Amino acid sequence: MGDGAPPGHGLGVRVYALLAWTWLRAAAQYPVSMLLLALATAVVSALDMVAIMLMFAHATRIAGYTAPEVLFLYGTSTLSFAVADVLLGTAERLGRHIRMGTLDTMLVRPVSPLIQIATEDFSPRRLGKLLPGIAVLALVPPRLEADWTPGRVAMVPVLVASGVAIFAGLWVLTASVQFWLIEGHGATKAVTYGGAFLTQYPPTVFARDFVRGVTFAVPLAFVNWQPALYVLDRPDPLGLPAAFRFASPLVALLLCAPAAAAWRTGLRRYRSTGS
């Protein structure tokens, strides 16, 4: 299906769940290994948090932000990224599938290749990535000195959901790049993993031109920086209008549309190895 008719939305979700469940059951054949790997994955994801806490052992504020504020950014960034990574992270293997010729196998199956790649090796190990973000978001918000108006409370789930959508868009977009640049994977990690790392820290840490770049070129600032400015009631280091703080859902939409288009275009352009 050189793209063909994409399955209806509901059908796609069902097929995704079915394939993910199949992989989960396969992994569950080795329960001890499965549990250990999930825990180890959680610990690896938590290392960045440990680094933040070690840094705050030396200073009460870093770039004007306190420890709970940075941990709030860490929690939202990590959770958004982890959900998107669990759902779509293996899309980054596209280049390998093209090189090995296994993408052709996927194309003859009656399921979208994106769903097939995304569910590949779907193991509980991936779910371990969710733990640090969930734990931090459960513990840190009460310690923030924010004025928890209903609007700010409501912003947190909106923020995480938009963050998930933005990272999901970036996963698909960076995977699509590999239709054109098979070797591109190494560099696009700067956007996916790099974006996840970047948004753990406040924007005031980074150079202004760089912040401008990740606001307007790659919209990482909308993962959590902009909405967090509203939640934490902080001034924008770029002095952008307050409306930007509420723009994350819109940005997510604006990003996911071209990501889907890039994937379809890439798939249509694909002529198997040797092309």
Place this chain on the structure above:
Amino acid sequence: MGVLPWVAWYAFRRHTAYPLGLAAEAVTNTAFGFMRAWILVALWRERPALGGYDVADAVTFCFLTQALIGPVQIFGGMELTRRIRDGDVAIDLYRPVGLQGWWLADDLGRAAGALLLRGGLPPAVGALVFPLRLPGPSGAAAFAVSLVLAVVVGFGLRYLVALAVFWLHDDRGPAAVALVMSLFFSGMILPLVAFPGLLGEVARALPWAALVQVPADVFLGKRTGADLAAALAFQAGWAAVLLAAGRLLTAAARRRLVVHGG
């Protein structure tokens, strides 16, 4: 001997066969170098002399660690793992050279390729924006020795993880533990000089310190004279211990494999 330099040379050729892929990795390493550098600048602005480093030291450290990711293979992994799982290792064991020596030579070739194609970009681009600290000729020579020792220590650790497959049939468990240790205790995530109190002392005594923190200290000229000798001896000591452990484990694995084959 004789054959081992060729093993290293062919490993070098093999690992540099796709330079674009390695260059792409270097782009990501550079991006992370910048992000980490700005974070460290923010921390050092609060604490200007933290751990005996100044801002220039911290930023140089940061780009240096990104350059070292490839050569010391901080994220772990080794081709040998797959060969043990597939049984191809039986072919390796037929060879009239030791398994450990063969793979050490292979790894040195790989590391040289990674240094050449992945090591240059992060510090070079970093130097355009930040004032980086460069060593003099004698410092550079000491760093070269330290770097080779770091690669050998990295090999020693990864070889032990790979050999665990003989017993566990799967390397993902030990590999995950090894990843946590090597990211955290090498100085990769945060320089070990910024680790407080006892944690810092313990971290600086573990073998992972020999991967990133010690070579970086040598590069920055933090270790000179007798202290430099102590730093290199620390790396060489861990290299010797790990290689000896690998040797013992290789002998045990050889017996184990025969049992396995019936």
